[in-house]
Amino acid sequence: MPTSPSDAPRPGGPGYDLAVIGAGPAGLAAAVTAADLGLRCALLDAGARTGGQFYRHPAPGLGAARPERLHHAWSAYTGLADRLAAHREAGRVDLLGNHQVWALERAGDTAWAVHATLGPGADDRATVRAGAVLLATGAYERQLPFPGWTLPGVVTAGGAQAMLKSGLVLPGRRIVVAGSGPLLLAAASSLVTAGAEVPAVVEATNYLGYARRPHVLAGVPAKLAEGLVHGTAFLRHRVRLRRRAAVVEAHGTDRVTGVTIARLDARWRPVPGTEKRIECDALAVGHGLLPQIELATEAGAETVAGPDGAVALKVDAGLRTTVPGLWAAGETCGVGGADLAIAEGELAAHAVAGATARGSVLRRRARLRAFADLMAAAHRPGPGWTGWLRPDTDVCRCEEVPAAAITEAVEELGAGDARTVKLLTRAGMGWCQGRMCGPAVACLSGMSGEPRADSRPLSCPVPLAQLAAGAAGPAGDGA
Structure with a gap:
């Protein structure tokens, strides 16, 4: 398994055939597959280790002996990590950790300059050159505000999982999990397994949207099995699932001490008279995920709205964006989970290399993408949430x-x-x-659905000293 990339080879020479941005499931699959096909790759990630948010590791100093107990399908990660280690040893992939990419720049007709910051110092930046770029930047959580959501002890559902996976800590002892989407089930299951008390999982939908396309569900038996695992954990730990409900207020002064939940109508408006208070010392809340696509939109890539209104990158069957030389895979194309991200990373790498992907990969991607669309439609936020x-x-x-x-x-x-x-x-x-x-x-503001992706010259905060220092950097090969 790869360790910290501090000893990774530094880019040099004429650059790379492919720069993969993001070392989560999609990026890992893309980098190792592209290397299998003979391309020389740079794999960049803002974190020090591979795995992304999904395969987040406990901090090394914690000495976690069995990190696989915090994850589903850990063997999928270790398989990709082992392949990456072999390609690094052979010099086919350079793993560049702690590289927060803030801009993509065309460097001629057939090349890209990938600009990254490595830290706060004036010299802590890099420019990596590649013939093609593949974006696997993942997603971030969608939040819908309510009174009290800024109290200490209120965290995102993914944030609660991150605390557990990377720090081996819980956000509280009695934790309400609320919002909408399958991440709630995974988060609640992880929390109760780790010893937390979860008095309720509060889901804004009623799950009936999944019943509209039973053939799609039949095509993803692994997803049904995963749901069964979560359901079994809920029964064992006496977790109550409250459907068609939402947290409409969090209470407390220095920290959350309880929440009020209410029933929702079909448009997500709170039903008067249905309020109920639940005592807790933490709240994990989120309403699904939104693709992180700022780098691509600033480069001019076109977007599309998904079934839940979220903006994703427009790609063709080979995961090409509308910008020549720019590919995307995983959540940037629409949120669908790690299995889909791995399939799309492999498929995109074949397209970059001009190779034909296996039919099994194409079929798996089609099944998982259909399920992702069904999932997004089932958990689309209703307009009445503003009544909170x-x-x-x-x-x-x-x-x-x-x-x-x-x-x-x-x-x-x-x-x-x-x-x-x-x-x-x-x-x-x-x-x-x-x-x-x-x-x-x-x-x-009166807009329907999610906002269109903003176009910003910089996709993340960058120290002004680095912008003034020129394009060359310690991991780059010149302006």
Whole structure:
């Protein structure tokens, strides 16, 4: 299994055939498959280790003896990691950890310059050159605000899993899990297995959307088996699943001490008189995932709206984006899980190499993508969720912009879109650049579905000293 990439070979010479951005399931599968096909690859990731968010490792100093107990399908990761180790040893893949890519730049008709920051120092940057780029940057969680969501002890569902996987700690002892989407089941199952008490999993949908296409479910028996595993864990630990309900307020002063849940109607509006309080010391909440595609949209790639309204990259059958020389795989093409990401990473690598992928990979990808679309449609947020908000509820956490300010921008100042609301209120101008508040601001601005992906010259914060230092860096081969 690969260790920290601090001893990885530094890029040099004429560059690479392929730069893969993101070392999660899709990126790992793409890099090792491309190397199998004879391409020389650079695999870049903001983290120090491979695996991405899905295969997140415990910190080395914790001495975790059995990290596989924190994951599903750990053997899939170890198989990819072993192949990567062999390709690194042979010099076919350079693993570049701690490389946070902030921009892609065309370097002629047949080459790319990939710019990354390695840290806060003026010299801590790199420019990696490659003939093609494959984006496997994953996704981030969709949050819908409610009163009390900024209290300490309120974390995202994925954040609760990250705390457990990387730090071997729990966000609390009695944890309510709420929101919508299959991540809730996985998070709750992991938490109770690790010793937490989960009094309720509060799911905004009723799961009936899955019944609309039974043939799609029949094509993914592994997903049904995974759901059975979670259900068994819930029965064993007496976890109650509350469907068609939501957390509409979190209570507490210095920390969350309880939540109020309410039944929802078909449009996700709270039903008066159905409120119920649940005592807890932590809340893990999330409403699915949104593709992380900023690098591609700034390069000019076209997007499409998925069944849940989330914006993903438009790709063809070979995972090519609309920008020549730029491919994508996994969650950037629409959220669908690790199995789909691995299949798409392999398929995209074949397309980059000009090779024909195995028919089994094409069929697996088709089945899993169909399930991903079904899943997205089943958990699409309803427009009535704004009924959870009060005028003083912060929608943008970074800039502390309340719902009333956004309403004022629309109704009194004439803002007709999320960008104008942003300019008038600063919602989305903070550290997260709208990742947390973007869907909420778009909905309150009167837009249908999710906001279109913003185009930004930089996809992440970069020290100004690095921008002034020129394109060459310690891991680059010149401007």
